[in-house]
Amino acid sequence: MSVESVLTSIQSSAVAEWMRDTNPAMQIVESMHVLAAVLVLGTVLIADLRLLGLADSRRAFSRVGTETLRLTWVAFGLAVVTGSLMFTTSAHTYFANTAFQLKALALLAAGLNMALFQLLTARGIAAWDVGKLPRAARVAGLLSLLLWAAVVLLGRWIGFTKGYDFTIPPGVELGFPTP
């Protein structure tokens, strides 16, 4: 099964058709995606600033992490669901879009950074939970901050460059030239 045929199946699925044909499904889903992205970025920032030692330095990292990452996961779940729904509407165009590809890469890198942090750095958390942070933790915090900001910015960039594969409903301004 080729990538092209998978994309065609996604784009011709019932969900994709519903998203394209039901006004204002796309607009509401996209608005929820923006909300999710903003929340992921904002809550990740709280944990990252703690890792960098720039905020909450007297509060245990394990505590800050547990408190905020619950919100991050809820927001991330919403982002994945809404993002997937948006992807179905124009799978071929999204897949070929450079900003989308870079966003996927940044997401992957952010996930990898988080996994490495959990598997390696966080193992010795008892030693630095409240005290001075190891360099690996600070690097993980900085990378996370940069990668999640990149994810949000590249997501915005998709809107500037992508275009749509279907007729734009009347009264909708997409902010870029349409055919």
Added chain:
Amino acid sequence: MRAFAEWLYGTAPSVAIHSTLWLIRLLQATHLLTAGVAIASGLMIALRALGWQRADEPFDAVWRRFAPWLTGSLAVMVATGIAQTIGDPVREFTATSYWVKLTLLSGCVLGTLLLARTARRATADFSFAAKLVAFALIVCWLALPPLGRMIGYDLAIWGGLSLRE
């Protein structure tokens, strides 16, 4: 309102903004990033008032932790929002979402200040009324990003209630 927006669109600052594509994109991107910081900070303050986050810390400590981030990011968010409005006033002023967003944003700022004032006066936990304000604040903060995106889709979202013709 439309006449004013059309006049504003022709002024030198508006022309400078809407004719510079990279500036529009920079303004939108900065607005989005600072919205993340502002909304997360505002949410943490409201969640603490409800006792759903950092309940082991006094409200004042949570306020001192998040208020500077809230103030700083809000200032940049509002400045970039104003610049975007000047750049495309007809699109913004004729969108119902824009006015609802501004109203809710004002409510968020006033409500958060009210919570901080209540906390300074209170000797014990927050009253039921203060918790109600905190809950309303969470709803309002969460409504801001979708409303911002909906400005582009005003007719589709609001139908007859849209100010756009």
